[in-house]
């Protein structure tokens with residue numbers, strides 16, 4: 001039986017935030033620059049509210065300015081576009097994050113397209129997706145960036161490894177595949193229509209699960225020794241009626257088979273926020289013309 005390593009994303013993210021805080025302090029001392037992140041939340045989804053609160057707190061702790069905009073659920077698309085345009089013009093704002101999902105009456109694609117690409121710290125704008133695809137410097141989506149940093153720390157060397165990404169979303173699956181390709185992995189993107197998903201997964205030296213289905217990936221889908229990154233955050237009710245959060249991978253089954261695995265919670269989630277702060281710092285430096 002394999003002794004499976006736990007990939008402690010929470011501890012890794014805390015170290016990253018400390019580094020970012022030191023860099024932010026240096027930017028302020030030497031250039032008088034304080035990176036600013038605007039977070040826009042429309043409506044009052046409780047999960048989003050908790051998540052936004054964490055982001056605001058960690059931004060402030062890293063010595064950066066957090067500007068929060070809470071708008072009522074009835075906000076019109078035109079009003080939200082106007083706010084984003086104002087933030088695009090605001091020189092104290094270096095990063096803009098519009099929390100998703102947006103209320104149904106607002107076209108998310110239109111809002112994301114309105115964010116200035118150089119302030120798009122989520123990396124969701126088509127220009128940043130294109131830059132990633134052709135190998136130019138842009139802003140890279142936070143969750144896949146966090147996964148890559150964990151892989152680089154826990155699974156070297158990446159070059160030549162077979163990587164399977166389960167999920168093809170624009171937010172995680174596709175940019176994750178681009179990043180792994182950039183590291184010279186042999187990349188497969190699998191999804192709900194893949195003919196034999198378990199068999200595809202068994203080929204993976206590196207498996208990234210990002211489908212949003214609780215414990216879809218079973219222990220016997222894993223190649224012994226595979227490095228498993230679990231992006232899923234699924235709220236489920238267990239046999240005793242208690243709510244808990246599970247990933248897209250059956251964690252207990254994976255123990256003893258995988259070489260290493262990220263837990264949920266405490267794996268990819270904290271890395272997403274750390275990468276958001278990293279992107280904000282990068283965006284601020286670029287807008288001020290300061291080399292990183």
Ligand SMILES: Nc1nc(=O)c2c([nH]1)NC[C@@H]1CN(c3ccc(C(=O)N[C@@H](CCC(=O)O)C(=O)O)cc3)C=[N+]21
Nearest residue numbers: 097098099100101122142265266267268269270272273
């Ligand atoms: N424009 C936009 N950008 C996003 O990046 C974005 C978004 N909208 N909408 C919602 C999702 C979700 N998301 C999470 C980030 C961190 C944790 C996180 O830190 N989770 C911890 C704690 C989980 C808990 O205990 O509640 C963990 O996994 O250990 C979770 C979820 C970012 N999102």
